[in-house]
Amino acid sequence: MATPNFKHALFCAIVTLIIAYPILGLNLVAQGTKVGLEGATTSTVISVVLAAFVVFFFQLFRDSIMGNLGKLPKLNPLSGREPMPQAKRAKLESWVLTAIVVFALFWPFLVSRGSVDLATLVLIYVMLALGLNVVVGLAGLLDLGYVAFYAVGAYTFALLSQYFGFSFWAALPIGACLAALFGLVLGFPVLRLRGDYLAIVTLGFGEIIRILLNNWTAVTGGPNGIGGIPEPTLFGMEFGRRVKEEGNTSFHETFGIAYSGEHKVIFLYLIALVLAVITALVIRRLMRMPVGRAWEALREDEIAARSLGLSRTAVKLSAFTIGAFFAGFAGTVFASKQGFISPESFVFLESAIILAIVVLGGMGSQIGVILAAIAVTILPELAREFADYRMLIFGAAMVLMMVWRPQGLMPMRRIHIELKRQE
Amino acid sequence: MQDLLYFFQQLINGLTIGSTYALIAIGYTMVYGIIGMINFAHGEIYMIGAYTALIAITGLATLGIAWLPLILIVALLCAVIVSSSMGWAVERVAYRPVRGRHRLIPLISAIGMSIFLQNYVHLAQGSRNIGFPALMEGSFRFGSAEGFQLSLSYMQITIFITTLVCMTILSLFISRSRIGRACRAVSQDLGMANLLGIDTNRIISATFVIGAALAAVAGLLLGMYYGSVDPLFGFIAGLKAFTAAVLGGIGSIPGAMLGGLILGVAESMTSGYLSGEYKDVVSFSLLILILLFKPTGLLGKPEVEKI
Numbered sequence: 115m116a117t118p119n120f121k122h123a124l125f126c127a128i129v130t131l132i133i134a135y136p137i138l139g140l141n142l143v144a145q146g147t148k149v150g151l152e153g154a155t156t157s158t159v160i161s162v163v164l165a166a167f168v169v170f171f172f173q174l175f176r177d178s179i180m181g182n183l184g185k186l187p188k189l190n191p192l193s194g195r196e197p198m199p200q201a202k203r204a205k206l207e208s209w210v211l212t213a214i215v216v217f218a219l220f221w222p223f224l225v226s227r228g229s230v231d232l233a234t235l236v237l238i239y240v241m242l243a244l245g246l247n248v249v250v251g252l253a254g255l256l257d258l259g260y261v262a263f264y265a266v267g268a269y270t271f272a273l274l275s276q277y278f279g280f281s282f283w284a285a286l287p288i289g290a291c292l293a294a295l296f297g298l299v300l301g302f303p304v305l306r307l308r309g310d311y312l313a314i315v316t317l318g319f320g321e322i323i324r325i326l327l328n329n330w331t332a333v334t335g336g337p338n339g340i341g342g343i344p345e346p347t348l349f350g351m352e353f354g355r356r357v358k359e360e361g362n363t364s365f366h367e368t369f370g371i372a373y374s375g376e377h378k379v380i381f382l383y384l385i386a387l388v389l390a391v392i393t394a395l396v397i398r399r400l401m402r403m404p405v406g407r408a409w410e411a412l413r414e415d416e417i418a419a420r421s422l423g424l425s426r427t428a429v430k431l432s433a434f435t436i437g438a439f440f441a442g443f444a445g446t447v448f449a450s451k452q453g454f455i456s457p458e459s460f461v462f463l464e465s466a467i468i469l470a471i472v473v474l475g476g477m478g479s480q481i482g483v484i485l486a487a488i489a490v491t492i493l494p495e496l497a498r499e500f501a502d503y504r505m506l507i508f509g510a511a512m513v514l515m516m517v518w519r520p521q522g523l524m525p526m527r528r529i530h531i532e533l534k535r536q537e
Numbered sequence: 538m539q540d541l542l543y544f545f546q547q548l549i550n551g552l553t554i555g556s557t558y559a560l561i562a563i564g565y566t567m568v569y570g571i572i573g574m575i576n577f578a579h580g581e582i583y584m585i586g587a588y589t590a591l592i593a594i595t596g597l598a599t600l601g602i603a604w605l606p607l608i609l610i611v612a613l614l615c616a617v618i619v620s621s622s623m624g625w626a627v628e629r630v631a632y633r634p635v636r637g638r639h640r641l642i643p644l645i646s647a648i649g650m651s652i653f654l655q656n657y658v659h660l661a662q663g664s665r666n667i668g669f670p671a672l673m674e675g676s677f678r679f680g681s682a683e684g685f686q687l688s689l690s691y692m693q694i695t696i697f698i699t700t701l702v703c704m705t706i707l708s709l710f711i712s713r714s715r716i717g718r719a720c721r722a723v724s725q726d727l728g729m730a731n732l733l734g735i736d737t738n739r740i741i742s743a744t745f746v747i748g749a750a751l752a753a754v755a756g757l758l759l760g761m762y763y764g765s766v767d768p769l770f771g772f773i774a775g776l777k778a779f780t781a782a783v784l785g786g787i788g789s790i791p792g793a794m795l796g797g798l799i800l801g802v803a804e805s806m807t808s809g810y811l812s813g814e815y816k817d818v819v820s821f822s823l824l825i826l827i828l829l830f831k832p833t834g835l836l837g838k839p840e841v842e843k844i
Contacts, residue, residue, distance in 0.1 A: 129622045129625060129626055130626075132618060132619055132622040133619060133622050133623045133626055136588075136589050136592055136615070136619055137585065137588065137589070137592075137619075137657070137658060137661045137662065138661045140592050140596070141661070141662060141663075142588075142591060142592060142595060142662055142663075142667050144665070144667060144668070148670070149591070149595050149667055149668060149669075149670065150595065150599070151592065151595045151596050151599055250641075254641065256641050256644060256645070258648075303829050304825070304828070304829065306829075307828055307829075307832065308640075310574070310575050310640060310641075310644055311783075311828050311832065313575070313644060314575065314776075314779060314783075314824065314828075315824065315825050315828055317776070318776070318780075318821035318822075318824050318825055319821070319825070321776075321817060321821055322817075322818050322821050322822065325814065325815070325817055325818050326818070328814075329812075329814045329815070462772070463652075466648060466652055469645070469648070470649075473645055502660060503656075503660070505652055505655070505656045505659075506652075506653060506656040506657060506660060508649070508652060509649045509650065509651070509652030509653030509654070509655075509656060510649070510653050511649070512645060512646065512648065512649025512652070513630070513631045513646050513649040513650055513653065515649075516631075516635050516642050516643070516645050516646035516649065517631070517634040517635055517646065520635070520638065520639075520642050
């Protein structure tokens with residue numbers, strides 16, 4: 115056994131102990147006005163020590179472990195197969211998508227109200243993730259303040275309905291367009307910045323919007339938020355038990371069926387579904403249009419793209435604006451679903467979750483992003499006892515994905531030719 | 538006279554906060570200078586430093602030790618050791634494997650690490666904010682008894698002195714020591730330094746360790762100054778420090794110091810003359826404006842785009 119390996123392994127194990135024990139093993143507890151210290155349970159201490167041992171042995175036999183891992187047969191039996199021809203693949207994909215949409219249309223009538231509600235939330239995240247996918251995945255602009263546009267959409271609807279009595283349908287395009295306008299106005303100056311600076315500036319912008327919403331109490335209600343946001347109506351038919359607005363009728367009376375709270379939930383779900391499908395289709399078209407190609411070209415090689423005559427600002431700005439537009443869309447639906455919004459819903463963490471969805475799904479890949487949105491939203495609901503660990507796992511997953519599979523779980527495929535390496 | 542005193546009070550408060558921002562900003566600026574990435578998890582390292590210091594202080598109090606200098610030194614040592622180990626481990630786990638890939642990949646990895654560390658402390662220590670015991674009370678007061686009094690607390694003086702000492706040690710270290718010289722070489726040209734026999738991996742690790750150690754010092758100081766810590770406390774401070782680093786010119790150590798002080802004063806003037814709620818807005822707007830109009834910062838070198 116080589117000595118340097120042993121030394122390194124010992125060092126790693128000690129570092130593991132140092133970073134884990136004080137934080138995990140000694141708990142600060144408030145005792146009245148003072149603070150006391152409590153030792154953690156024995157099991158925590160044992161697991162910290164175990165972790166140190168695992169690190170030690172892994173580092174000690176690192177070379178042989180990694181070597182053997184490399185020799186293991188590929189777990190995926192399909193990995194050696196030729197990729198499907200593009201035409202067949204596209205056809206299959208569109209069939210699968212159609213089947214999913216049809217299934218999603220009928221599904222809410224079969225399950226409980228709670229699951230439909232959750233599904234609506236999933237669809238909102240799908241919209242957000244698809245929108246961010248344009249910005250991050252296709253155009254390669256890391257936007258950490260995406261939630262700001264979501265907030266603009268939600269607050270536009272809330273404020274318009276509160277002060278001017280706008281309905282959902284009138285506010286939907288306005289909210290989305292206003293969010294897009296925000297994207298345009300913010301994007302115009304900042305898109306000249308390099309990738310990582312852009313990330314920080316958008317993060318700062320997101321925080322600014324949230325702080326303004328929080329403190330501009332006269333208009334936005336500050337931390338108390340805005341309540342009483344109306345639900346969408348179907349051709350002037352309301353879904354409540356009683357009609358709230360003059361001139362509207364109620365859904366259950368018109369059709370002569372008994373009132374049920376489920377109608378409203380299902381209707382909202384269907385709206386979200388339709389909007390999510392529209393989002394997906396529009397972006398799918400855009401990806402194949404010259405502007406979509408230009409996004410990717412600029413992401414891959416900015417200098418080459420510019421020398422081919424693409425306008426850097428115009429291309430980036432279009433991606434940014436379109437991303438913001440769909441965030442506004444999702445925001446309006448969100449406001450209508452919750453009936454109440456406050457700045458609490460638009461914190462940085464939300465941006466990080468949406469980013470995590472895009473990263474996990476595979477930057478640029480629509481199906482991957484949709485599946486990741488579903489997984490990320492539903493898994494914590496299924497495993498409620500692990501709900502606390504949700505963000506911990508997200509963080510770890512983001513790191514691991516970047517290290518092992520930066521292209522995501524379902525990477526985007528494109529027709530391409532790989533150049534052979536020159537020997 | 539009153540107004541002048543009030544102004545000076547804000548100035549003192551601003552310089553206090555600003556000097557701790559400068560300590561954190563050095564970590565950002567050194568890492569950026571060497572490998573060109575934003576270490577998003579740096580704010581969390583600072584937060585962990587503050588937590589460790591609090592754990593050490595509480596531990597000593599439980600043991601019945603009450604001699605202030607001993608408490609401070611032990612707390613400082615614990616914070617520095619834990620934070621620098623954390624900095625080393627973070628670089629090893631999350632940044633080294635993705636080094637040299639597309640620019641967004643290390644950044645996303647860093648964001649993931651930041652979320653992970655935040656929740657690690659959140660789960661281990663709870664999400665409520667925990668009070669730091671008041672170890673250093675009292676202040677020098679100037680001005681008339683009936684009107685506004687300018688106060689300079691012992692805590693503020695401690696912060697100034699500690700920051701000054703740290704900065705001096707760092708400057709000497711960078712300019713005189715072997716590792717410091719290697720650091721400068723690596724930040725000028727990583728590949729060339731490697732060819733000349735510098736173990737660049739070790740130098741990069743050292744950069745993370747130094748940055749984390751300074752962040753831990755800032756964690757202890759700011760924790761004591763504000764009187765409480767919570768797991769989210771690193772996020773905003775990290776952003777502010779990053780702003781400071783950009784303001785001074787990212788990659789430049791004197792720039793980070795200057796940027797920190799300017800940012801601290803700007804913030805404290807905003808809360809003194811406008812409203813405390815808008816101080817974050819002011820610093821983020823400052824960040825956006827600098828990046829737009831002078832992306833190289835005050836003391837930074839312009840970056841030449843290589844084709």
